[in-house]
Amino acid sequence: MVKKVIVEAMINGDPVELLCEPRQSLLEVLRDELDMTGSKEGCLTGDCGACTVLVDGRPVCSCLMLGVEAAGKSVTTIEGLATGATLHILQQKFLEHASLQCGICTPGFLMSAKALLDHNPNPTEADIRYALAGNLCRCTGYDKIVKAVIDAAKHVADGVGTSHHGKVPRKSTAEATRDLLKGQEVK
Amino acid sequence: MAAPTTNGHDYKVIGTRPIRHDGFDKVTGRAKYGADYSFPGMLFGKVLRSPHAHAVIKSIKCDKALAMPGVKAVVTAADLPELPDKMESAGEAAINLAHLSATILARGKVLYDGHAVAAVAATSPHIAEEALRLIEVEYEALPPVMSVEDAMKPGATVLLPTLRNKEDGADKETNVAAHMQFKRGDIAEGFKHADFVVERKFKTAMVHQGYIEPHNAVGIYSADGHATIYCSTQGTFAVRSMCSALLGIPEGKIKVVPAEIGGGFGGKLTVYLEPLSVLLSKITGHPVKLVMTRSEVLRASGPTSGSTIRCKMGATKDGKLVAAECWLAYEAGAFPGSPVGAGAMTIIAPYNIPNILIDAYDVVVNRPKTVAYRAPGATNAAMASETVIDELAEKCSIDPLDFRLMNASQEGTPQTVGPPFKRIGFVETLEAIKNSAHYKSKLTGPNRGRGVASGFWFNVGLQSSATVNIHTDGTVSVVTGSVDIGGTRAAQAMIAAEVLGADINDVRPIVADTDSIGHTDVTGGSRTAFATGWAVYDAANDALRQLKERVAKTWEKKPEEVAFANGRFSPVSGNGVKPMTLKELAPRLARTGGPIIGRATVNARGVGPAFATTLVDVEVDPDTGKVKILRATVAQDAGKAIHPSYVEGQMQGGTAQGIGWALNEEYVYDEKGILRNTGLLDYRMPTCLDLPEIETIIVEVPTPGHPLGIRGVGEVPIVPPPAAVANAIYRATGVRMLELPMSPPRLMKAMLKKRAAGDSQAAAAD
Numbered sequence: 001m002v003k004k005v006i007v008e009a010m011i012n013g014d015p016v017e018l019l020c021e022p023r024q025s026l027l028e029v030l031r032d033e034l035d036m037t038g039s040k041e042g043c044l045t046g047d048c049g050a051c052t053v054l055v056d057g058r059p060v061c062s063c064l065m066l067g068v069e070a071a072g073k074s075v076t077t078i079e080g081l082a083t084g085a086t087l088h089i090l091q092q093k094f095l096e097h098a099s100l101q102c103g104i105c106t107p108g109f110l111m112s113a114k115a116l117l118d119h120n121p122n123p124t125e126a127d128i129r130y131a132l133a134g135n136l137c138r139c140t141g142y143d144k145i146v147k148a149v150i151d152a153a154k155h156v157a158d159g160v161g162t163s164h165h166g167k168v169p170r171k172s173t174a175e176a177t178r179d180l181l182k183g184q185e186v187k
Numbered sequence: 188m189a190a191p192t193t194n195g196h197d198y199k200v201i202g203t204r205p206i207r208h209d210g211f212d213k214v215t216g217r218a219k220y221g222a223d224y225s226f227p228g229m230l231f232g233k234v235l236r237s238p239h240a241h242a243v244i245k246s247i248k249c250d251k252a253l254a255m256p257g258v259k260a261v262v263t264a265a266d267l268p269e270l271p272d273k274m275e276s277a278g279e280a281a282i283n284l285a286h287l288s289a290t291i292l293a294r295g296k297v298l299y300d301g302h303a304v305a306a307v308a309a310t311s312p313h314i315a316e317e318a319l320r321l322i323e324v325e326y327e328a329l330p331p332v333m334s335v336e337d338a339m340k341p342g343a344t345v346l347l348p349t350l351r352n353k354e355d356g357a358d359k360e361t362n363v364a365a366h367m368q369f370k371r372g373d374i375a376e377g378f379k380h381a382d383f384v385v386e387r388k389f390k391t392a393m394v395h396q397g398y399i400e401p402h403n404a405v406g407i408y409s410a411d412g413h414a415t416i417y418c419s420t421q422g423t424f425a426v427r428s429m430c431s432a433l434l435g436i437p438e439g440k441i442k443v444v445p446a447e448i449g450g451g452f453g454g455k456l457t458v459y460l461e462p463l464s465v466l467l468s469k470i471t472g473h474p475v476k477l478v479m480t481r482s483e484v485l486r487a488s489g490p491t492s493g494s495t496i497r498c499k500m501g502a503t504k505d506g507k508l509v510a511a512e513c514w515l516a517y518e519a520g521a522f523p524g525s526p527v528g529a530g531a532m533t534i535i536a537p538y539n540i541p542n543i544l545i546d547a548y549d550v551v552v553n554r555p556k557t558v559a560y561r562a563p564g565a566t567n568a569a570m571a572s573e574t575v576i577d578e579l580a581e582k583c584s585i586d587p588l589d590f591r592l593m594n595a596s597q598e599g600t601p602q603t604v605g606p607p608f609k610r611i612g613f614v615e616t617l618e619a620i621k622n623s624a625h626y627k628s629k630l631t632g633p634n635r636g637r638g639v640a641s642g643f644w645f646n647v648g649l650q651s652s653a654t655v656n657i658h659t660d661g662t663v664s665v666v667t668g669s670v671d672i673g674g675t676r677a678a679q680a681m682i683a684a685e686v687l688g689a690d691i692n693d694v695r696p697i698v699a700d701t702d703s704i705g706h707t708d709v710t711g712g713s714r715t716a717f718a719t720g721w722a723v724y725d726a727a728n729d730a731l732r733q734l735k736e737r738v739a740k741t742w743e744k745k746p747e748e749v750a751f752a753n754g755r756f757s758p759v760s761g762n763g764v765k766p767m768t769l770k771e772l773a774p775r776l777a778r779t780g781g782p783i784i785g786r787a788t789v790n791a792r793g794v795g796p797a798f799a800t801t802l803v804d805v806e807v808d809p810d811t812g813k814v815k816i817l818r819a820t821v822a823q824d825a826g827k828a829i830h831p832s833y834v835e836g837q838m839q840g841g842t843a844q845g846i847g848w849a850l851n852e853e854y855v856y857d858e859k860g861i862l863r864n865t866g867l868l869d870y871r872m873p874t875c876l877d878l879p880e881i882e883t884i885i886v887e888v889p890t891p892g893h894p895l896g897i898r899g900v901g902e903v904p905i906v907p908p909p910a911a912v913a914n915a916i917y918r919a920t921g922v923r924m925l926e927l928p929m930s931p932p933r934l935m936k937a938m939l940k941k942r943a944a945g946d947s948q949a950a951a952a953d
Contacts, residue, residue, distance in 0.1 A: 002313075016818075022315070023313065031223075032225075033229075035225070036216075037216070037218070037219070037220075037222075037223035038215070038216015038217065040220070040222075040400065040449070041222065041401070041478070042399040042400065042401070042449075043481040043866065043867050044480060044481060044482065045866050045867065045868065047481075047866060047867035047868045048399055048481075048867055050399055070469070076218035077216070078215065079215070079216050081215070081216075082215055087211075087214065087215075091214040091215065092408065094210075094214050095206045095207070095210045095211070095214060096206065097832075098204070098674065098830075098832035098833060098835075098836055100210065100213055100214070100831070101450075101672065101673035101674055101836050101837075101840065102221060102380075102398070102399075102400070102447075102448060102449050102450045102451075102673060103209075103210075103213035103214075103218060103447065103449070104398075104399045104400040104447075104449025104450060104670050105399050105449075106213055106214055107214075107216045110214065111949040128875075129875045130876060130877045132874075132875050132876075133424060133875055133876040134874075135397070135874075136399055136872055136874065137875075138396075138397045138398055138399055138450050138452070138840070138843075138844065138872065139450055139672075139673060139836065139840045140836055140839060140840050140843075141839035141840045141841075141842055141843030141873075141878060141881045142839075142875035142878055143839045143878075143880055143881045144832070144835075144836060144839070145875065146875060146880075184768070187922065
């Protein structure tokens with residue numbers, strides 16, 4: 001048996017201490033050791049981007065990084081994208097624009113798009129297509145994904161809810177859900 | 188940009204764009220796909236796969252693997268029942284169970300690189316993987332047969348010694364599993380009337396469906412003889428039937444729970460890991476999870492056929508198609524069953540041609556057994572026919588869109604198999620493209636070209652069940668057995684909301700397991716909105732009928748004296764009774780007879796065929812042969828778009844897959860029959876940087892007989908793009924591409940050849 005080691009990391013803002021084998025990828029650690037199955041495995045070779053997480057703010061294919069390499073780092077996963085019961089503007093726009101069909105690539109796209117908007121709140125369509133080129137989607141033809149990110153960027157630029165820590169007004173789950181559903185249509 | 192039409196109905200919910208009910212879980216990472224399930228004591232399975240394309244298995248020794256700490260079981264074909272080598276009914280479709288079983292675990296012979304040979308269950312995926320290396324398999328390699336041409340040659344190495352076809356008789360070994368022929372009129376006479384004849388030979392590469400989620404299954408075999416399977420599949424009932432037949436467990440003792448599914452496109456209609464998960468669970472007594480790697484997905488699941496197609500068509504000089512002669516041979520993979528029949532029946536279906544002769548051959552080769560891929564067989568066929576039609580239009584000096592309009596199939600045109608089309612919307616898709624901003628725009632600049640092509644797909648009906656439950660607060664749950672791959676839950680909820688006058692957010696759509704809903708066929712054949720939607724429509728009306736009876740009881744009237752409109756029950760003739768809503772009625776159900784559920788089943792007939800027309804602008808790099816898609820517009824007949832965003836999504840996704848098929852995707856085998864591109868870097872699917880915005884025009888020509896006029900939309904948009912891109916490349920470069928994919932090296936070679944020919948012509952002129 002391979003000996004497990006202790007890894008301390010910040011995951012979605014919380015300090016986490018975990019045991020993992022040195023050969024386990026960060027993706028495997030998240031999914032199998034921490035039961036955080038929102039990050040998806042599509043290829044294990046860094047080609048599809050379904051496992052994208054942010055490590056110290058940078059988008060990383062978690063299948064290409066070892067779990068032990070996360071020691072001392074800050075990891076943000078899809079489970080940490082919403083603020084409590086309030087969806088991140090990108091999540092909201094993905095729903096409004098019908099940007100997902102099967103939804104397996106969605107967590108990875110959301111994390112890559114968050115990384116883009118965190119670094120460039122005013123991206124052009126070309127910037128967006130470039131930033132998301134490491135994520136494969138086989139259902140949508142990308143059209144509605146790109147449109148959702150354009151729309152979300154517009155809101156970020158307008159200061160309506162940037163990301164994780166901030167300007168999104170606090171709502172209860174019920175309020176957020178109702179507001180999102182009520183009268184709103186997919187664009 | 189949906190064409191504004193309501194088919195004469197004033198719908199409140201249908202045609203709007205509500206947020207999908209399952210969306211919240213899918214944007215927060217909470218939705219559970221097959222690989223996300225875990226259970227206490229769960230083991231992990233891995234599959235040993237053949238390193239040979241074609242070999243006899245001399246022996247398999249498992250003792251070293253079994254002795255490894257943490258390994259709980261190793262299975263081979265010897266652990267599966269031997270099944271009859273003939274077509275048998277296994278639920279929905281006739282299947283050769285011996286072939287299906289030999290796909291799960293090879294019996295006696297391996298027939299492709301990646302063919303499953305043995306499976307291990309162990310306490311961790313890493314231990315299972317290490318154990319695979321300890322299984323000793325002795326192979327005797329045989330020559331691989333990789334192409335239909337080689338497989339059809341006299342004296343070719345035979346893959347399946349028991350395979351026979353009707354023409355060659357019972358004595359002759361063969362790789363040709365079937366020959367089909369379709370005829371109409373007099374082909375020789377037809378060509379006599381042609382002023383122009385174009386004949387071309389096409390080749391298309393084997394391609395994969397490319398869903399992002401690999402195959403997965405968790406099997407839990409219980410001591411009472413019952414098995415539960417959690418998996419991502421397009422058809423839970425099909426999984427149940429197949430696992431029952433493969434394992435010898437009665438259907439009633441298997442429950443299949445549909446996990447969320449990360450794409451299918453036809454590739455998840457069959458089983459690979461599901462029976463292994465149950466078999467390993469039965470031996471070990473633990474839940475067993477298996478998940479394929481991407482390399483396993485590419486080597487051993489899916490793909491759809493590569494093909495060789497000869498297509499000859501003739502037209503009069505005023506543009507009337509008079510004859511078409513086609514010859515198609517499709518790679519079935521290791522076992523019979525390519526979609527060549529569908530290819531043959533779609534290849535000229537969009538056009539009214541009096542004289543046709545079509546021959547189709549299903550050929551086994553040392554490649555993975557092909558399964559359905561979005562309008563299976565039709566895309567290969569359309570690449571051939573839609574290119575030849577483009578060339579004929581040019582010879583007749585007629586605009587290619589007008590040429591198609593002049594020859595388009597309409598209501599009453601005979602289909603390839605004989606019976607005439609009912610009302611179809613092909614002409615409408617052509618006209619929609621003709622009237623589009625894209626078509627009216629000018630394309631200028633060097634190395635640029637515009638191409639158009641059309642596509643046809645049958646769609647299917649089949650069986651569906653639905654229940655509609657009225658809850659005490661007046662909300663509604665809609666239960667079906669149709670796995671939701673692309674947003675069909677929203678469509679089912681919208682149909683029920685429309686019928687019951689309910690708010691869409693008061694309707695909850697649920698996809699149930701095989702014990703909790705009546706039989707429902709696969710999510711495939713573009714049938715879910717059409718057939719399951721029909722069942723939901725009927726079930727909601729069944730609930731409405733009962734609700735009216737309760738209102739009548741309350742008002743001491745006859746049910747026919749109760750009207751229902753705009754979400755309100757009111758008396759047919761007003762007499763001062765206060766109208767009542769569903770929300771007001773629901774809490775009173777207990778006092779008027781108890782709960783209400785509406786239920787319905789359909790075996791949907793009268794399916795509406797689908798047509799799409801795609802317009803593409805390309806720019807070709809003259810130095811590298813790389814093709815850039817500048818603009819793409821697709822017009823498609825949806826009959827009635829329930830949720831237009833998800834209809835557009837199907838159109839855009841199908842177009843993207845078709846563009847990938849056109850330009851980059853292909854299986855690359857070496858001379859030994861080993862797949863050389865087993866990852867997504869080398870099996871190159873389009874990224875968002877490779878594609879432009881994909882414009883959509885939804886055309887609505889209702890399917891006659893369907894209560895909402897729905898036509899399936901999922902498959903047909905993949906059919907036109909390869910030919911549309913080929914036709915655009917021709918206009919950009921003057922080169923007719925006859926082989927898919929039209930990858931940079933292939934196009935560069937063709938352009939260099941043309942330039943060399945031009946140079947030599949120029950030299951001759953000097």
